[in-house]
Amino acid sequence: MQDKYYSTPLHGVECLLPDVKPxxxxxxxxxxxxxxxxxxxxxxxxLEPIWTLKDQGLRYLTELNLYPYICADQEQHETPNTSDKAYVLAVNCEGKGRFLIQQNKITIDWEAGTPSSHYFQTLALALWLEIKQIPCIHANALKRDKKTFALVAASGTGKSTLSAKLQQLGCAWLTDDMLALHQDSAKNASKSSFQVYPSWPIARMWPDSVENVLGQQESVLNKVHARFNKRLIELQELSDENKYFSELSVIYILNRTVTDGVDNSPACKIETINSSQALILLLQNSILGNAYSALELEFNRIRQLSILVQSTKIKKITYSSGKENLDFVSKAILEDLNKP
Incomplete structure (x- = not known):
């Protein structure tokens, strides 16, 4: 079953739907x-999966299996050319189904539960983009005036709550939980800029964040999963300028702590980190975990991210946890963005 979002481009990709003109x-x-x-x-x-991710969390099971796709006219022992490789991503979570990932096509076979679009917008599309040599990381992208920046952290660590506060302070919220890094046309250069495109205009937030940060009643919002309290948020419509790509100016690695300042005041420290440390942290925040080795993408991915950390400012933000500190941290980020 399709839903309304499939007709909207995301992360620089337009989905060509059956019987719908571009x-x-x-x-x-x-x-x-x-x-x-x-x-x-x-x-x-x-078949034996080439990669498996299984996590029995407190709320629900996450199980992903990645298989090589064997065409009907292809023997199982045959190895297709790199350009012809295809994969099946089997999802067994709150939603269940399969994505067949081919070079120019994604086939969606969905069985039940959370809609396919939830898994398509990150997992399936990230796999397709990575095969196209476009790295994807766990990050939210926002834009303030002419500067596009990213907040990098694992899922469930407050990226969206902080993004919502920054949006209230005038930032455009471009992507939630995933960032596709499109290298510009100078692809063979040792240094290069990277471009960011918006995702679908939705975000996922915990009920307390919805009410405390956005001032909305969580009870009127749809749940991400039927058995999961996170809610779906419709993001503000972007201006025409922000609907297109923009150059990534700075990446902030979030390091949320429980330590306040010595006088119990909110603590927030923003520091530039070296390229080696930045590369490690970005690799740790990959969308597909350790699947890249099985996909034979690891070498090229490290090369691309190495170019990124050499050409883009990478900073770490160490800040105090707690919604009462969000305003302080958000303003510190905006002040940092104003620096040359």
Whole structure:
């Protein structure tokens, strides 16, 4: 089943839906396109997955399995050319189904639970983009005036709550929980800028953040998962300028602590980190965990992220946990952005 978001470009990709003509207004908001099909994808249960992620959390099970896709006219022992490789990503979470990832097409076979779009916008699209040599990391992207910046941290560590506060202070909220890093046209240069495109205009936030930061009643908002208290937030519509790509100016690595200043005042320290440390932290915040080795993408991915940390400012923010400190931390970020 399709939902309304599939017709909106995300992370620089336009989804070409069945029987729908491409939208000419999307030409500046997407540099890539992928055909989508909603159809049956054969089960790969008889095959050995090349990568598995399994996490039995307190709330629900997360299980992902990645399989090589064997075409009907291809013997299992045959190795396809790199450009012809395809994969099936099997999702067994609150939503269940499969994504067949091919070079120019993604087939969605969804069975039940949380809609496919929830998993498509990060996991499936990240896999497709990574195969296209576009790295994806756990990050929110925002824009203040002419500067686009990213907040990098693992899921569930307060990125969206901080982003909501920054949005209230005048920032445009571009992406939630994922950032696709599009290298500019100078792809062979040792130093290069990276471009950011908006994602779908939705974010996920905990009920207390919805009420305390946004001032909305969480009870009127849809849940991310039926058994999960996080809520779906419709983001403010972007201006025409912000609907297109922008150059990434700075990346902030979030380091949230429980320590306040010596006089019990909020603590927030912003410091530039060296490229080696930055590279390690970015690798730790990859969308697909340790799947890149199985996908034979690891070497090129490290090369691209190495270019990123050499060409983009990378800073670490160590700050006090607690919603009462959000205003202080947000203003510290805005002050830092104003520096040359």
């Amino acid at each position: 939208n000419s207004s999307h030409v500046n908001s997407a540099e890539l396109s992928v055909e989508l099909e909603f159809a049956k994808v054969a089960s790969c249960a008889e």
